[in-house]
Amino acid sequence: MVSYQLVIDCAAPERMARFWAGALRYTVEPPPGGFDTWRDYWRSLGVPEDELGEGDGSDSIVDPEGHGPRIWFQQVPEGKVAKNRFHLDVKVGGRREDVPLETRKARVDAEVERLVQAGASVVRVLSQSGVDHYAVAMVDPEGNEFDVV
The missing domain is CATH 3.10.180.10 (2,3-Dihydroxybiphenyl 1,2-Dioxygenase, domain 1)
Incomplete structure (x- = not known):
């Protein structure tokens, strides 16, 4: 079986996660057990502070029914410059x-x-x-x- 997640490059991952969670009727993915925030989780793995971005790190959404793919909003420094190749x-x-x-x-x-x-x-x-x-x-x-x- 193949599994996948959809990754969307963006400037503001938390804002995009909230927008798309509402648009697709998904939920913002909670952090792994034992962690209050995704930032806390990533810190525990040794991710440097300057790579953690803003906010609490809520940058992924999941289908509450478990059918659709996980969607991760990845912060990138450059803005969108051309039409999407898929939508x-x-x-x-x-x-x-x-x-x-x-x-x-x-x-x-x-x-x-x-x-x-x-x-x-x-x-x-x-x-x-x-x-x-x-x-x-x-x-x-x-x-x-x-x-x-």
Whole structure:
């Protein structure tokens, strides 16, 4: 069996972890047993203080149901400079076969509003007359692209 985690480079790992935990309905990963914070855990392993970043080190999120991958937000010094080569689709609308387009639009729009309130921004609406598809392209607080479908 292969397991994996998704790693997202960013400037503010804790902020990104909180945003994406809310967006994906994940939870911020608690520190390992016996440690009050992730910083305490990393210190116990000998990680130098200047490599620990800001805050308590809450920089990863997990699926509370245990199905999705762990996502780690890795602090890097450089900012985002180009379009993502891949992106996440936050799927809330429902299956085309089961849910009418107007209902999917309403669900997507409600989720977009929730994510805007959490710090995301709308880039554009992906919709064409006569096409049974509706999505909204967005960016997270650090400019990483994702779609709500």
